[in-house]
Amino acid sequence: MTSRLLLISPAIGPALREACFYDGSSSIDEAPAATGALPKAAHVVLSPGARCRDTAEALGQRGVTAAELAPLDAGQWRGRTLAEVAATDGEALTRWLTDPDYAAPDGESVQDVCARVGHWLASVPDGRTIAVVEPEVLRATVVHALALPTGTFWRLDIPPLTATELSGRSGRWNLRLGRALGGE
Structure with missing residues (x-):
């Protein structure tokens, strides 16, 4: 049987708008207009x-939180804006953004998050799963599923409240591009 994984990026909120390293506490500005527009799924999982x-609640989805889908841990940079970190720790920030093996201070590397999310991806059950996940988790999922070089991680743009679909079985995934939120 085939697994269908519909990855939804969260609606816009203060942390996304301000390019802030997410600390898990910031919410969304308003409920998405696509409420009830998603297909039925056997499983719904969420980034913490x-x-x-x-976002999941606004879309009429109730799910379980999966620790493996936590956002990339920015360590000491959590809660700070990109501009603040660039001003005080620009060299480390540049290295973190260009070297997938370099971890933020007390945080994790892009390579680490791709491996963590890849481990979760191997456990996705047959049938349809909806996952409402942070943009970096969505990036890591696509990088791992398509066996892309981890250096492509930052080159994948994930707009708020968009859907990305993967389908496959036995560790072989296909990416479906151009899916409208709420369409089949």
Whole structure:
């Protein structure tokens, strides 16, 4: 049987708008207009954090939180804006954004998050799963599923409240592009 994984990025909120390293507490600005527009799913999973939970609820989805889908841990940079970190720790930030093996201070590397999310991806059951996940978790899922070099991680743009679909079985995934939120 085939697994269908519909990955939904959260609605916009203060942390996304301000390019802030997410600390899990910031929510969304308003309920998405696509409420009830998603297909039925056998499983619904969420990244930990308020904006994924609030987005799922606004879309009429109730799910379980999966620790493996936590956002990339920015360590000491959590809660700070990209501009603040660039001003005080620019060299480390540049290295973190260009070297997938470099971890933020007391945080994790892009390579680490891709491996963590890849481990979760191997456990996705048959049937349809909806996952409301942070943009970096969605990036890591696509990088791992398509066996892309981890250096492509930052080159994948994930707009708020969009759907990305993977389908496959036995560890072989296909990416479906251009899916409208709420369409089949």
